Amino acid sequence: MSQRKTADHERLFGWLDDPVDARGIRFRLDDGSWQRLTYRELARRTLGAGAALADAGVRPGDVVPLVVPGGEDFVTQFFGLLAIGAVPSVLPLPLALRAGEGYQAQLKAITARIHPRHVVADPRYHDVVGENVARIGGGTEVLAPQYADRPEEAPRAWGDLAVLQFTSGSRGSPRGLRISIANMAANLRMIQGWIDPVGHGAVTWLPLYHDMGLVGGLLGALTLQVEHALMRPEQFVRDTPGWLTEYGRTPYTSMCMPNFGFERVLATVRPEHLEGLDFSALTGVISGAERIDPAVIARFAALLAPHGFRARALMPAYGLAEGTLAVTGVPKARAPRLARVRGLERRLGEKLDVAEVVELTTEPVDEPWNWQVSCGPPLGDTRVEILDEDGVAQPEGVLGEIFVQGPAVAEGYVDAAPEDREKLDDGKLRTGDAGFLLDGELYVVGRLGDSVKINGQSVFVEDIELELVASGLVSRRWATVVAGVVRGEPKVLLVTERPLGERQEEALSVMAAFTGGTRHAEVLCVKRGSIPLTSSRKPRRRSLWLAYLAGELKERTNS
Structure with missing residues (x-):
């Protein structure tokens, strides 16, 4: 249902009405070159896309899934839908063009909830998208990105929703979140006031079907019309030094990625790659989306320090799709704080x-698993509390569930069940994450659903995984820790796709320090590809644990 234009609409896509020529977005092409469009050129293309979508039958209020790689077509189709009052829903892409059963099941599950009349898909994905949406019935039409030559004739309507955002599914099947225009505008105000990009934004590579990539990587900069650059995740993985070089040659001010991104830089970038580069303009480096390893971001800062980078530019943050994106963040130009927590006891309440x-420096701390990284104070008008198991707010320094309330918290889930409404309703969110407050700042410990109680204490798999990685025993690329209860007994399980050999006993010893002995610890070596991943490449811990309980994880032979 369309409505009149508001200040919130203006923040999200007012740039279409008053685009600038002086700045623009650069798009990385498949051959490694860059294509740059000014915001004026991009606005004209976007309105042309809107006109073509309307000609194809898309109407205000329609939810239209997008299966389009990051690039010009993504920006124009996303905003083209918004401009005509429709609602984009950004879906994951078939990985490396190989759409396996897992992807097809996910695509069918999502489209069955939306029942779209149209889907916009890149031509290379047309067949796999068409086949799977056809199976749910309803005559969905798959459209390729297209443009009309009369952008001035694009119908303009102002809808209520900014995006139907699907969660990555790390704790189960993906669920659709209704992110309103007001939610999105509130989160953009928070992010833009916090990061304050001046002139230049970032070189973002994050997947745009994930909230961190869409909101933090793209919309935060684009809606301010700062100079920006867009790559695809596979381009970053193939050429990480080349991605970092863009920062050293151009005064981009911001960077945003999960811990994996920093690990990738450290694994592939050598000091000789950085010769002649200058990172002094980089003032806002955001780490979030997964457990922050203090040793990794300290080493990242040390790598770039000889070339003008300052550790104070690091800005750890906490956010999640249900909050649109950002919830808390370390203030700009203030060194991140680390808190060392004695003992392994973790009792809620x-x-x-x-x-x-x-304060975090370029010198990595010893035993990083004993240190928690501050994710900063709440942003904007957001309120954060820590609740015990009875839902009672706790004082600072007490471990509990993170509770969030504010204007950026999503409207709710599509087809919300009663338990969904208990978690998310009326701008209030029980996150399912555990953490504590200290001096007004949030420290995130881990997922409550990924913990297990042993002798009355909550053991978090993130703590164990961090120590195993820091000890050099495993890599997050091929190993994951999960936990649960087996026949009434708590168990922590290390699932690895590579044999540990003689170091398996060492890994068990690390786990035993958390579990109170090896009785509750196990190492299972499985064949490659056995660890399921979300669309944002996080381990699907719950699915992995259920596969273990069902006896579906087969031990690797000859290990």
Whole structure:
């Protein structure tokens, strides 16, 4: 249902009405070159896309899935839909053009919830998208990105929703979130006021079907019309040094990625790659979306420090799709804080023993698994509390569930069940994440659903995984820790796709320090590809644990 234009609409796509020529977006092409469009050129193309979509039968209020790689077509089709009052829903892409059963099942599950009349898909994905949406019935038409030559004739309507955002599904099947125009505008105000990009934004490679990539990587900069650059995830993986070089040659001010991105830089970038580069303009480096390893971001800062980078540019943050994106963040130009928590006891509702709080530097801390990284204070008008198991707010220093309330919290889930409404309703969100507050700042410990109680204490798999990685025993690329209860007994399981050989006993010893002995710990070596991943490449821990319980994880032979 369309409505009159508001200030929130203006923040999200007012750039279409008043685009600038001086700045634009660069798009990385398949041959490694870049194509740049000014915002004026991009606005004209976007309105042409809107006119073509309307000609194809898309109407205000329609939810239209997008299966389009990051690039010019993505930007124009996304905003073209918004301009005519429709609602984009960005779906994952078939990985490397190989649409396996897992992808097809996910695509069918999502489209069955939406029942779209149209889907916009890149031509190379037309067949796999068409085959799977056809199976749900309803006569969905698959459209290729297209443009009309009369952008001035594009119908303009102002809808209520900015996007129907599907979660990555790390704790189950993806669920659709209704992100309103007001939610999106509120989160953009928070992000833009926090990062404050001046002139230049970022070189973003994050997948645009993920909230961090869409909101933090693209919309935050585009809606301000700063100079920006867009790559695809596979381009970043293939040429990580080349991606970083873009920052060293151009005064981009922001960077946003999960811990994996920093690990990738450290694994592939050598000091000789950085000769002649200058990173002094980089003032806002955001780490989020997964557990932040203090040793990794310290090493990243040390790598770039000889070339003008300052550790104070690091801005750890906490956010999630249900919050549109950003919830908390370390203030700009202030060194991130680390809190060392004594002991391994983790009881919800009990005060943690915080031994010291220090500022992060380029020197990695010893035993990084004992340190929690501050994700900063709440942004904007957001309120964050810590709740015990009874839902009672707790004082600072007490471990509990993170609760969020504010204007950026999503409207709710599509087809919400009663338990969904208990989690998310009326701008209030029980995140399912565990953490604590200290001096007004949030420290995130892990997922409650990925923990298990042993002798009355909550053992978080993220803590164990961090120590195993820091000890050099495993890599997150091929190993994951999960936990649960087997025949009434708690168990922590390390699933690895590579044999540990003689170091397996060492891994069990690390796990035993958390579980109180090896009785509750196990290592299982499985064949490659056994660990299921979400669309954002996180391990699907719940699916992995259920596969273990069902006996579907087969131990690797000759290991």
